[in-house]
Amino acid sequence: SAVISQKPSRDICQRGTSLTIQCQVDSQVTMMFWYRQQPGQSLTLIATANQGSEATYESGFVIDKFPISRPNLTFSTLTVSNMSPEDSSIYLCSAAWGPVGGYTFGSGTRLTVV
């Protein structure tokens, strides 16, 4: 199965700033996703990162707040823009391959906004 490197693993950021999270997969994958996990909660899908086109966002998430890049089949970034304390969460990258394949998750980025 694919291995995902996600960085940074954690960060403390000032309100109003932006943070870009990187996700690197060790092999080419068809689908990449970004999730958010708020404290004590389950995972919520933010968007599907599409290679060569704009990301597909889930209800409640918008591109201006969470811009996503996917320049190739092994890499994606998620930016959390104009952060507020409510954005404090764990952000996770995931990759899938094939129509029915395993899904691998990164170890997550623990973001604290102060």
Add this chain to the structure above:
Amino acid sequence: DAKTTQPPSMDCAEGRAANLPCNHSTISGNEYVYWYRQIHSQGPQYIIHGLKNNETNEMASLIITEDRKSSTLILPHATLRDTAVYYCIGETGANNLFFGTGTRLTVIP
């Protein structure tokens, strides 16, 4: 979306089999059932998935009812390291996963 229902928590004695149930009565005929677990402060880990037939791998067994409305994940010999939140997930058809609230399994020494 294929919503799933799981008990919020379960305990299991170390060395015994852990049987984690999941209801997924709205799953469609071509949607797979996936099981993942999340150990504290880590990303979710894939365990097993299935469509119709029972499945077994080195980690667990998955028993799916004939009507596909429910399934059971079986950890044959639970260890303390199996303490985690276990998620039963229906693939939504767009190759993404919808996570419910999961079952917090505590393995007791």
